[in-house]
Amino acid sequence: MSKRVCKEDQIQLIMEYQFVxxxxxxxxxxxxxCVSDTMVSWAIQxxxxxxxLHSEPxxxxIxxxxKNLDERYK
Structure with missing residues (x-):
């Protein structure tokens, strides 16, 4: 069974967020x-x-x- 998911729903499936x-x-x-790799991709995107702002690791x-992207696109 396949399910159509709008972009906003996809984001909600991948990450949870709340206003601070x-x-x-x-x-x-x-x-x-969310998981770290998802956060890295989202932050760059x-x-x-x-x-x-947090955490340092x-x-x-990121x-x-x-840096790796910078090297690739020089």
Whole structure:
């Protein structure tokens, strides 16, 4: 049996998130729960709109992935 899932539903299946606080006119803080690899991909895909604040190991994974992409596309 196959099930059609809209994009928003797909995101909800992969990650759970909740609003934490309104920071200013541009930024809100949200808490996201998902597996690390999904978070890395989502953060890079959404990099114009998000910054991962915690945890340092996750931030390091994102930095390393970006460095690898930079090398690939030189």
């Amino acid at each position: 606080e309104h920071i200013d006119d541009i930024w809100d803080c949200i808490e996201v729960k 959404s990099s114009d709109f998000v910054e991962v 996750l931030r390091h994974k 930095k390393e992935k970006c």
